[in-house]
Amino acid sequence: MRFVSTRGRAPAVSLSEAIRSGLAPDGGLYMPNAWPTLAMAAVPPGLVATAQVILTALAGDDPLASLAGELCEDALRLDAPLVPVTDDGHLSVLELFHGPTAAFKDFGARFLAACLSRVPRTKPLEILVATSGDTGGAVAAAFHHRPGIRVTLLFPEGRVSPLQERQLTCWGGNVTSLAVRGTFDDCQRMVKEVLSSTHLVPGREVSSANSINIGRLLPQAAYYAAASLQVWRAHGERLSFIVPSGNLGNAFGAVAARAMGFPVGRILLACNANRTVAEFLATGSWSPRLSVKTIATAMDVGNPSNMERFRAMFPTLEEIRGAVTAVTVSDDRIRSRIEADVARFGRVWCPHTAVGAEAWASLPEELRRERWCLVATAHPAKFAEIVEPLVGGQVAVPPALKGLYQRPAQVTVIDAATSALLDSLNTQTG
Numbered sequence: 108m109r110f111v112s113t114r115g116r117a118p119a120v121s122l123s124e125a126i127r128s129g130l131a132p133d134g135g136l137y138m139p140n141a142w143p144t145l146a147m148a149a150v151p152p153g154l155v156a157t158a159q160v161i162l163t164a165l166a167g168d169d170p171l172a173s174l175a176g177e178l179c180e181d182a183l184r185l186d187a188p189l190v191p192v193t194d195d196g197h198l199s200v201l202e203l204f205h206g207p208t209a210a211f212k213d214f215g216a217r218f219l220a221a222c223l224s225r226v227p228r229t230k231p232l233e234i235l236v237a238t239s240g241d242t243g244g245a246v247a248a249a250f251h252h253r254p255g256i257r258v259t260l261l262f263p264e265g266r267v268s269p270l271q272e273r274q275l276t277c278w279g280g281n282v283t284s285l286a287v288r289g290t291f292d293d294c295q296r297m298v299k300e301v302l303s304s305t306h307l308v309p310g311r312e313v314s315s316a317n318s319i320n321i322g323r324l325l326p327q328a329a330y331y332a333a334a335s336l337q338v339w340r341a342h343g344e345r346l347s348f349i350v351p352s353g354n355l356g357n358a359f360g361a362v363a364a365r366a367m368g369f370p371v372g373r374i375l376l377a378c379n380a381n382r383t384v385a386e387f388l389a390t391g392s393w394s395p396r397l398s399v400k401t402i403a404t405a406m407d408v409g410n411p412s413n414m415e416r417f418r419a420m421f422p423t424l425e426e427i428r429g430a431v432t433a434v435t436v437s438d439d440r441i442r443s444r445i446e447a448d449v450a451r452f453g454r455v456w457c458p459h460t461a462v463g464a465e466a467w468a469s470l471p472e473e474l475r476r477e478r479w480c481l482v483a484t485a486h487p488a489k490f491a492e493i494v495e496p497l498v499g500g501q502v503a504v505p506p507a508l509k510g511l512y513q514r515p516a517q518v519t520v521i522d523a524a525t526s527a528l529l530d531s532l533n534t535q536t537g
């Protein structure tokens with residue numbers, strides 16, 4: 108299997124090379140040149156085993172293929188239970204918040220760390236991450252204390268929740284945290300600019316752990332694959348997914364699983380007040396804009412970078428409309444959905460998951476009779492200051508998070524300029 112750039116002006120590379128460089132040299136994102144179609148009957152149950160089958164198929168003759176078992180075992184031995192929400196089987200929830208930083212980003216980050224720490228290299232590796240909340244913490248947790256690798260996190264100052272900020276700034280050691288005076292889109296632009304001129308960071312190999320890295324997407328395809336196969340085997344029906352979306356990396360995992368033949372039905376992108384994707388699907392014109400601040404902060408993205416992968420895979424508007432649909436949900440509706448579902452289902456959603464829950468609730472009745480899975484992207488305890496007043500009680504903090512919150516914070520504030528990022532990178536030691 109070869110990996111090609113969405114912009115079509117870079118040479119095709121192997122999976123290891125695509126993971127290693129993050130962004131293609133023409134500024135595009137790597138995609139497999141064709142999706143392997145897997146024989147469902149041969150796929151064993153469970154996330155680790157499913158991921159191994161997918162990785163082996165995508166790696167082809169790449170050396171990562173022979174490490175597939177070890178890599179998936181190391182990185183993905185995390186719980187991802189599919190839990191019923193309604194008694195009639197119409198709605199279940201895929202809980203992706205049982206990892207070390209209690210959000211789905213743990214899957215991709217750990218997988219990427221497992222891959223990158225096995226790629227031989229001559230220079231130390233610098234990992235750059237622009238984060239709107241959960242990515243940075245997950246990447247830091249996955250790479251902390253790995254020899255020969257440094258991590259620099261960029262997040263928009265004042266636009267992440269207090270607990271998220273703690274999780275981004277509590278590391279030290281090989282992790283540097285930068286609060287950028289700007290938006291997530293500024294952070295993402297600065298990272299992209301440095302990645303496309305890595306000679307400005309002499310003595311290091313520079314890569315990214317953002318959802319633009321194909322290594323993040325592969326394990327994300329695996330949990331959709333495993334969940335859909337579980338339902339198919341039990342009920343003979345496809346499972347449709349509601350994916351709380353910002354940068355569209357998680358949702359692309361669902362699309363990839365379906366492309367490889369897994370029984371994934373509909374894919375509904377649940378967006379907050381950032382309307383770029385929904386408007387594109389409605390009107391056909393792509394107009395990225397500045398991100399709008401919402402209470403589902405990790406989805407505050409005005410120019411979702413993985414859209415480039417969707418548009419490469421589904422070149423016409425008709426095709427993309429056939430692949431996914433989108434809804435947008437205001438902050439008021441997020442709040443009222445959290446209140447309503449704790450009363451109705453006894454479930455406490457994080458604000459991002461609540462965007463998805465609201466998207467499900469607003470589906471037409473006949474669609475709601477199909478089998479749907481709400482993707483729970485983070486644990487509600489990470490957003491206690493929003494969730495607790497709405498549910499009228501405390502949300503228990505998972506043990507992994509408790510440990511993080513006790514560590515001291517270290518952060519540097521910088522301007523939203525690539526030169527400020529370069530200054531920081533070139534003065535770091537170690």
Ligand SMILES: *Cc1c(COP(=O)(O)O)cnc(C)c1O
Pocket residue numbers: 210211212240241242318351352353354355356357358405406459460484485
């Ligand atoms: C990152 C994130 C999202 C959005 O995922 P994308 O892959 O950027 O679409 C949703 N919810 C939470 C909790 C997140 O951390």
